[in-house]
Amino acid sequence: MAITKARLPNVASLVTRHGLLMREAFNVAHTDMAHWFPGHMARGLNKMQTKLKSVDCVIEVHDARIPVSGRNPQFEKRLGLTTLKPHLLVLNKMDLIDMRNKNKIMRYYADQGINNILFTNCKKPDSKGIKSIIPIVSELIRKSERFNRSEEASYQLMVIGIPNVGKSSLINALRAKHLRRGKATLVGGIPGITQSVLERIKVYENPAVYLLDTPGVMVPKIKSVEMGLKLALAATIKDHLVGEIDIADYLLYKLNYAGRHSYVDYLKVDEPTDNIQQLLKLSAVRHSWIKKIRDHRGMTEVPDTLLSAGRFLKGFRTGAFGTMLLDDIPDPLQK
Numbered sequence: 001m002a003i004t005k006a007r008l009p010n011v012a013s014l015v016t017r018h019g020l021l022m023r024e025a026f027n028v029a030h031t032d033m034a035h036w037f038p039g040h041m042a043r044g045l046n047k048m049q050t051k052l053k054s055v056d057c058v059i060e061v062h063d064a065r066i067p068v069s070g071r072n073p074q075f076e077k078r079l080g081l082t083t084l085k086p087h088l089l090v091l092n093k094m095d096l097i098d099m100r101n102k103n104k105i106m107r108y109y110a111d112q113g114i115n116n117i118l119f120t121n122c123k124k125p126d127s128k129g130i131k132s133i134i135p136i137v138s139e140l141i142r143k144s145e146r147f148n149r150s151e152e153a154s155y156q157l158m159v160i161g162i163p164n165v166g167k168s169s170l171i172n173a174l175r176a177k178h179l180r181r182g183k184a185t186l187v188g189g190i191p192g193i194t195q196s197v198l199e200r201i202k203v204y205e206n207p208a209v210y211l212l213d214t215p216g217v218m219v220p221k222i223k224s225v226e227m228g229l230k231l232a233l234a235a236t237i238k239d240h241l242v243g244e245i246d247i248a249d250y251l252l253y254k255l256n257y258a259g260r261h262s263y264v265d266y267l268k269v270d271e272p273t274d275n276i277q278q279l280l281k282l283s284a285v286r287h288s289w290i291k292k293i294r295d296h297r298g299m300t301e302v303p304d305t306l307l308s309a310g311r312f313l314k315g316f317r318t319g320a321f322g323t324m325l326l327d328d329i330p331d332p333l334q335k
């Protein structure tokens with residue numbers, strides 16, 4: 001397992017207003033996180049860089065639940081976002097956050113000089129966000145240098161982002177919206193599904209607009225274990241690399257902290273708890289999720305806690321416990 005719990009002396013506990021005794025902070029000790037960044041992702045970035053010349057606008061997709069964590073600084077350095085090419089930041093999966101945070105998130109980005117921001121839900125091709133992408137992008141291109149020097153009647157856009165944020169879904173949603181056509185590019189719940197580099201897909205007619213789908217490129221350095229846990233919870237890193245039980249434990253901490261206890265019914269347990277092992281074990285028993293292991297007595301049946309952890313994470317990722325912004329957003333007004 002990648003993470004070990006820190007044995008900190010007397011971690012303060014907190015009695016929540018629901019009477020639950022829980023950890024006040026999620027404490028983890030550092031272990032080697034180097035393997036969270038697979039090398040092949042860096043190669044993807046090289047190809048994107050060479051293609052950049054033929055691109056009129058870069059659409060960077062990110063998960064709205066983690067506006068602070070995990071945006072790849074290499075995109076800025078290697079692809080010159082906001083300086084070289086018109087750039088639109090699409091915060092996708094807006095259905096999984098409380099949109100009352102929108103202004104705070106916009107202020108946070110504006111403070112970094114990023115002003116072209118759009119919130120989307122790719123599960124709804126007819127929604128306002130998806131509809132406004134082509135008009136916004138056309139406007140950005142018109143205002144850029146490229147418009148003055150080019151007579152071309154077609155545009156090429158590059159869609160970039162870390163794995164599993166919805167790049168392929170965005171392309172499919174645009175096609176469904178504007179061309180009334182089905183899926184052209186593969187969507188998957190597992191990070192890293194887009195394997196072929198730079199697929200070119202038409203999403204609009206008159207003018208013809210092509211989108212380059214790209215494989216996700218993960219941040220090269222995960223600065224803290226908590227950042228890694230957030231990225232894993234948002235399914236941008238494969239679960240087993242971080243450890244399902246640890247991600248589930250972090251989720252439990254987050255839900256309890258927010259006073260959200262709908263996991264109790266979802267996992268078929270009796271009451272809120274701050275103990276992940278107990279929670280997963282009881283849930284496995286209630287669902288009859290049993291696995292066989294070999295021990296000194298021969299084959300024994302034990303509750304399959306890994307399966308309960310997977311179910312718990314799935315619940316979060318499909319919004320079963322409500323919306324949740326995973327990052328605290330620094331407010332530039334309060335600097």
Ligand SMILES: Nc1nc2c(ncn2[C@@H]2O[C@H](COP(=O)(O)OP(=O)(O)O)[C@@H](O)[C@H]2O)c(=O)[nH]1
Pocket residue numbers: 092093094095096120121122123161162163164165166167168169170186187188189190191192193194216
């Ligand atoms: N709830 C929600 N899920 C989404 C949204 N967009 C994409 N997804 C899901 O996120 C996962 C990753 O999508 P995909 O397009 O393959 O991401 P990519 O790796 O960036 O290309 C899939 O399970 C999608 O169904 C969205 O707006 N809302």
Ligand SMILES: [Mg+2]
Pocket residue numbers: 167168169186187193194213214215216
């Ligand atoms: Mg993809």
